[in-house]
Amino acid sequence: xxxxxxxxxxxxxxxxxxxxxxxxxxxxxxxxxxxxxxxxxxxxxxxxxxxxxxxxxxxxxxxxxxxxxxxxxxxxxxxxxxxxxxxxxxxxxxxxxxxxxxxxxxxxxxxxxxxxxxxxxxxxxxxxxxxxxxxxxxxxxxxxxxxxxxxxxxxxxxxxxxxxxxxxxxxxxxxxxxxxxxxxxxxxxxxxxxxxxxxxxxxxxxxxxxxxxxxxxxxxxxxxxxxxxxxxxxxxxxxxxxxxxxxxxxxxxxxxxxxxxxxxxxxxxxxxxxxxxxxxxxxxxxxxxxxxxxxxxxxxxxxxxxxxxxxxxxxxxxxxxxxxxxxxxxxxxxxxxxxxxxxxxxxxxxxxxxxxxxxxxxxxxxxxxxxxxxxxxxxxxxxxxxxxxxxxxxxxxxxxxxxxxxxxxxxxxxxxxxxxxxxxxxxxxxxxxxxxxxxxxxxxxxxxxxxxxxxxxxxxxxxxxxxxxxxxxxxxxxxxxxxxxxxxxxxx
Amino acid sequence: xxxxxxxxxxxxxxxxxxxxxxxxxxxxxxxxxxxxxxxxxxxxxxxxxxxxxxxxxxxxxxxxxxxxxxxxxxxxxxxxxxxxxxxxxxxxxxxxxxxxxxxxxxxxxxxxxxxxxxxxxxxxxxxxxxxxxxxxxxxxxxxxxxxxxxxxxxxxxxxxxxxxxxxxxxxxxxxxxxxxxxxxxxxxxxxxxxxxxxxxxxxxxxxxxxxxxxxxxxxxxx
Numbered sequence: 001x002x003x004x005x006x007x008x009x010x011x012x013x014x015x016x017x018x019x020x021x022x023x024x025x026x027x028x029x030x031x032x033x034x035x036x037x038x039x040x041x042x043x044x045x046x047x048x049x050x051x052x053x054x055x056x057x058x059x060x061x062x063x064x065x066x067x068x069x070x071x072x073x074x075x076x077x078x079x080x081x082x083x084x085x086x087x088x089x090x091x092x093x094x095x096x097x098x099x100x101x102x103x104x105x106x107x108x109x110x111x112x113x114x115x116x117x118x119x120x121x122x123x124x125x126x127x128x129x130x131x132x133x134x135x136x137x138x139x140x141x142x143x144x145x146x147x148x149x150x151x152x153x154x155x156x157x158x159x160x161x162x163x164x165x166x167x168x169x170x171x172x173x174x175x176x177x178x179x180x181x182x183x184x185x186x187x188x189x190x191x192x193x194x195x196x197x198x199x200x201x202x203x204x205x206x207x208x209x210x211x212x213x214x215x216x217x218x219x220x221x222x223x224x225x226x227x228x229x230x231x232x233x234x235x236x237x238x239x240x241x242x243x244x245x246x247x248x249x250x251x252x253x254x255x256x257x258x259x260x261x262x263x264x265x266x267x268x269x270x271x272x273x274x275x276x277x278x279x280x281x282x283x284x285x286x287x288x289x290x291x292x293x294x295x296x297x298x299x300x301x302x303x304x305x306x307x308x309x310x311x312x313x314x315x316x317x318x319x320x321x322x323x324x325x326x327x328x329x330x331x332x333x334x335x336x337x338x339x340x341x342x343x344x345x346x347x348x349x350x351x352x353x354x355x356x357x358x359x360x361x362x363x364x365x366x367x368x369x370x371x372x373x374x375x376x377x378x379x380x381x382x383x384x385x386x387x388x389x390x391x392x393x394x395x396x397x398x399x400x401x402x403x404x405x406x407x408x409x410x411x412x413x414x415x416x417x418x419x420x421x422x423x424x425x426x427x428x429x430x431x432x433x434x435x436x437x438x439x440x441x442x443x444x445x446x447x448x449x450x451x452x453x454x455x456x457x458x459x460x461x462x463x464x465x466x467x468x469x470x471x472x473x474x475x476x477x478x479x480x481x482x483x484x485x486x487x488x489x490x491x492x
Numbered sequence: 493x494x495x496x497x498x499x500x501x502x503x504x505x506x507x508x509x510x511x512x513x514x515x516x517x518x519x520x521x522x523x524x525x526x527x528x529x530x531x532x533x534x535x536x537x538x539x540x541x542x543x544x545x546x547x548x549x550x551x552x553x554x555x556x557x558x559x560x561x562x563x564x565x566x567x568x569x570x571x572x573x574x575x576x577x578x579x580x581x582x583x584x585x586x587x588x589x590x591x592x593x594x595x596x597x598x599x600x601x602x603x604x605x606x607x608x609x610x611x612x613x614x615x616x617x618x619x620x621x622x623x624x625x626x627x628x629x630x631x632x633x634x635x636x637x638x639x640x641x642x643x644x645x646x647x648x649x650x651x652x653x654x655x656x657x658x659x660x661x662x663x664x665x666x667x668x669x670x671x672x673x674x675x676x677x678x679x680x681x682x683x684x685x686x687x688x689x690x691x692x693x694x695x696x697x698x699x700x701x702x703x704x705x706x707x708x709x710x711x712x713x714x
Contacts, residue, residue: 047529048529089495137694189690205602205603229682230680230695231641231680235641255517256664261525263660278674282672283670304503304506308505404506407502
C-alpha cells in the first residue's frame with residue numbers, strides 16, 4: 001500500500017500538533033457528537049439490530065474464509081454480464097491498469113465518485129503523471145481537492161474545515177479547475193453547495209469516463225453497489241460511456257439476499273439515516289442505459305497479507321461506515337490527519353499497519369493510537385473487535401514475529417523505538433526468575449528512595465513525561481510479609 | 493504468472509488454517525433477524541411510507557387513480573414546468589391533462605439536452621415503507637437512469653398498496669439484480685459542510701411522490 005502520506009510523522013507527534021489546533025478540535029467535537037447521538041437513535045429504531053450485526057459479521061467472515069472461490073465466481077458473473085475484470089496485486093499495478101484503460105478511450109479527464117480504494121493507491125496522482133486529470137465530485141472530496149488538503153474522515157472527509165474556510169477555498173481555487181465560484185459567494189452551506197453544483201455539473205455533462213469504487217460486489221450475480229447521498233455517484237455511474245470501478249477484494253458478499261443485511265446496517269451506522277438518499281446497483285452493462293463499457297479492477301494491495309493474520313483478518317469485514325471514528329475519544333482530539341492514511345480513526349489504526357506493514361514509524365505507532373476503551377467495538381455494525389486487533393498488533397510491533405508481506409511469510413524484527421520497553425520486560429523476566437537478585441534489588445531501591453528522580457532519563461523519558469513515577473515503598477512487600485508473617489504479627 | 497494467479501494463490505495460502513469441512517454458506521449465516529419491523533395493516537404501511545418520505549423532505553401527494561392526470565398536471569403547473577421528460581412506457585393517460593411539452597427519453601439525447609428539461613415523470617418498481625425509499629429498475633415506465641438524475645424536479649408515481657413493501661428484505665425479494673437499480677430516499681442531499689443538511693447537490697432538488705390508490709382494488713381488498 002503506497003498510501004502513506006509523504007513525510008508523515010508518527011502518530012504521537014502528529015496528534016500533539018492537532019490537539020493544539022482549537023478550530024480543528026471544535027469542528028471535530030461538534031461533528032462526532034452530532035453523528036454519534038443521531039446514530040444511536042437510528043439504531044434504536046430497529047429492534048433486531050443485534051441479529052443484523054451478527055449476520056453481517058457471519059456473512060463477511062464466511063466470505064473471507066472462502067475468498068478465492070467467491071472471487072472466481074464474481075469474475076465469472078461480471079464477465080457474463082458484459083464487464084471486463086482486471087486483477088491488481090498492488091497499487092502500482094492498479095494505477096497502471098486504470099491509466100491504460102483511460103488512455104484507450106482517448107480521453108484526458110475523468111470524473112470520480114468518492115472511493116477510498118483509489119485514494120489508498122494514489123490514483124489521482126498516478127493519472128496526473130500520465131497527463132490525465134481526475135475530478136473528485138463528492139462535495140467534501142472537492143473541498144479537499146481544491147484545498148490541496150487530505151481527507152480526515154471516512155464519511156465526511158472535509159469535516160475539519162468550517163464554512164468560512166470552505167468559502168475561501170472555493171473563491172480562490174475553483175477558477176483553476178473549471179467554472180469559477182460565483183461573485184460575492186457567502187459562507188452559507190446552501191450557497192456553497194450551489195457553487196459546487198454549478199462547478200461540477202459542467203464536468204459531469206461532458207465526462208466520457210467515470211471512475212468509482214463500490215460498497216459491495218455480489219458474487220452470485222456480478223452486481224456492484226454504490227451507496228451515496230449527493231447524486232454525484234449516480235452522475236459518475238450513468239452518464240459516462242466508460243465506467244472503471246476499482247474495488248478491494250474484500251468487498252464481496254456471496255448472494256443478492258446478503259444485501260438485505262448491509263443496506264439496513266450501513267446507512268444507520270454511517271450517516272444515521274434510515275436509508276441514504278441514493279443507492280445504485282449495476283450488473284455489467286445494460287443496453288442503451290448507462291456506460292456501454294465496464295471495467296472492474298480487483299485490488300489486493302495488502303489485503304491478502306491481512307487475510308493471512310488469524311487475529312487481524314477481521315479488519316477486512318469493515319464496511320467503511322465510520323461509526324468507530326465518531327465514538328473514539330482519541331480521534332475526536334487528534335483528528336483524522338494524525339493517522340497518516342486514508343483510513344483514520346480506530347479502523348485505520350488496525351487497517352493501515354496491516355495493509356502497509358509495520359516497518360514505518362507511523363505504522364508502528366498506529367496500534368498505540370488508542371485508549372483501548374472499546375467504544376469502537378460496541379458500535380461496529382460487523383462486530384470487528386478493534387481492541388483485540390490493536391493489542392495483537394502492539395505485540396507484533398514490540399516482539400516482532402511471523403507475518404506475511406506480499407504473500408510471503410517473513411519474520412519481522414521488533415520495531416525500532418521499542419528497545420527500552422523490550423529491555424525492561426526482559427530484565428523483569430530475569431529478576432522474577434531469580435528471587436535472590438530481586439530481593440537484593442528491592443532492598444536497595446527502598447534504601448535509596450530519597451534519591452530517586454521524578455522522571456526517567458533516556459528512553460524512559462517519554463513515558464514519564466505524562467506520568468508520575470510510582471513511589472518506592474520504604475520496605476519491600478516480601479520483607480514486610482516475612483517480618484509480620486503476612487500481617488498476623490504486629491505491623492510497624 | 494498473472495496477477496490473477498498471484499492473488500488467488502495468496503488468498504489460498506492466507507486461509508490455509510480454514511478447515512476443509514468448514515460450514516457451507518447456507519448454514520454459515522444466522523438469519524434470525526426480522527423480515528419486517530412491527531406489525532402493520534396495509535393502510536398503515538402506506539401511511540408509514542408517506543410519513544418517512546416526508547421526513548426525508550420528499551413532497552408527498554395522495555390521490556385516486558381517476559385523479560392522477562389532474563394531480564400531475566397541477567404539480568407541473570405549480571412548478572412552472574414547460575418541458576417534461578417521460579419514459580417511453582409511461583401510461584399516456586398520466587400526462588393527458590398537462591400542457592407541458594413532452595420530451596421523449598431518447599437514446600441519442602445528450603446530458604446537456606436533459607439539463608434543459610424542467611421536470612421528469614416516472615413510475616417506480618417498488619417502494620419501501622420503513623425507510624421511505626422508492627426504487628426504480630429501468631423498466632419501460634421508468635426509463636433510463638439519467639432522466640431521473642439530470643432534471644431538477646422529479647415526480648414519481650407509486651401505485652398503492654400494490655407497489656409498497658414494508659422493509660428492505662421484502663424489497664430485495666421483488667427486485668431483479670440483472671436490472672440497473674436506483675434507490676431514492678428523499679431528494680439529493682449533502683451534510684458535508686459542518687453537517688448542515690442541504691438538499692440538491694447533483695440529483696433533483698425537488699422530489700414529489702404521488703401515492704395513487706386504485707379505488708376499485710382497495711374496496712375489494714378491504
